[in-house]
Amino acid sequence: MKLDCIVSACNMNPLYCDFIPIFIKAWTILYPTVDIKIILIHDVLPPEFKEYSNNIILFAPLPGISTSFTSQYIRLLYPAILNYENGIMITDIDMIPMNSDYYTKNIETFDNSWFIYLRNACFEYTEIAMCYNVALNKTWAEIFDITSIGDIQKRLHEVNDRITYLEGHGNTGWSTDQRDFYQYVLKWAARTSKFIYLDDNKTGFHRLDRIHRHTEELCEELQSFIREGGFSDYHMLRPYSQYKEVNDKIVGLLK
Numbered sequence: 743m744k745l746d747c748i749v750s751a752c753n754m755n756p757l758y759c760d761f762i763p764i765f766i767k768a769w770t771i772l773y774p775t776v777d778i779k780i781i782l783i784h785d786v787l788p789p790e791f792k793e794y795s796n797n798i799i800l801f802a803p804l805p806g807i808s809t810s811f812t813s814q815y816i817r818l819l820y821p822a823i824l825n826y827e828n829g830i831m832i833t834d835i836d837m838i839p840m841n842s843d844y845y846t847k848n849i850e851t852f853d854n855s856w857f858i859y860l861r862n863a864c865f866e867y868t869e870i871a872m873c874y875n876v877a878l879n880k881t882w883a884e885i886f887d888i889t890s891i892g893d894i895q896k897r898l899h900e901v902n903d904r905i906t907y908l909e910g911h912g913n914t915g916w917s918t919d920q921r922d923f924y925q926y927v928l929k930w931a932a933r934t935s936k937f938i939y940l941d942d943n944k945t946g947f948h949r950l951d952r953i954h955r956h957t958e959e960l961c962e963e964l965q966s967f968i969r970e971g972g973f974s975d976y977h978m979l980r981p982y983s984q985y986k987e988v989n990d991k992i993v994g995l996l997k
Contacts (some may be wrong), residue, residue, distance in 0.1 A: 743852045744826055744829060745773070745781055745831060746829055746830060747778075748778050751780060752862065753879060754784050755809075761980075762780055764982065765991055766794055766984075771997070772842045773839065777826070777865055779798075782799065783797060783802075783809040785803070806902070807902045810909055814872075814916075815918065818832070818919060818923055819888050822883035822884040822888035823894070827852075829860070836980055840950060844975070844994075849876055857927060858877065859927075859938070859944055860873075860947075862912065862942055864924075869924050870924045879984070885926050895910075915960045948974050949975050950968070950992075952978060957988075958985070958988055968995040
């Protein structure tokens, strides 16, 4: 399988949308032939994002539904209606690549019939992590039974009506997307036997994580390791406005 498109989403909360420029920049540096699409839950394109109009897909907020919830859950649904020949991969807006191999080398031995979860995390919670999953548009469509924007809107309403969702990371309903992801994919896999998850110990998964103190310090040794492509991805320090200097410096080391 080849990678054609990266998909993420966010609302207008600065904690997330402030990452749009650096997200696009990092993916463009390391994967210049891969399209980048960000589903922005908003009615109009804000002036500060005009230069990224080719990367942003507007999705109007749905009445009575949290834009936070929409931005989380829509990543499961929107790949089904994107027009690409090869793999479409979903990810988080505050997660960026750190080398030019991890996302392509690990999927190239699989044909286009597979749904590939690049990790083996979160199964103990009966969840599949959003980072990172790749498949063809028709596979996404088959798993989630989505063929149109109308289907997406309807599904978001259906899910919202059956859950309690409280704003804020880790609050009630926050993991609905990953729990539903697990259920849908495993149901499809039982019928097709075309779901594969990869072992972090064999794929070169090595995350630079914001939870580690040395990330913010960005010592010379760490900078050297970044230049060498030693990390697979980076969970960025946030808010971006506070950690702009270190986040920008890390992206500046990519090649």
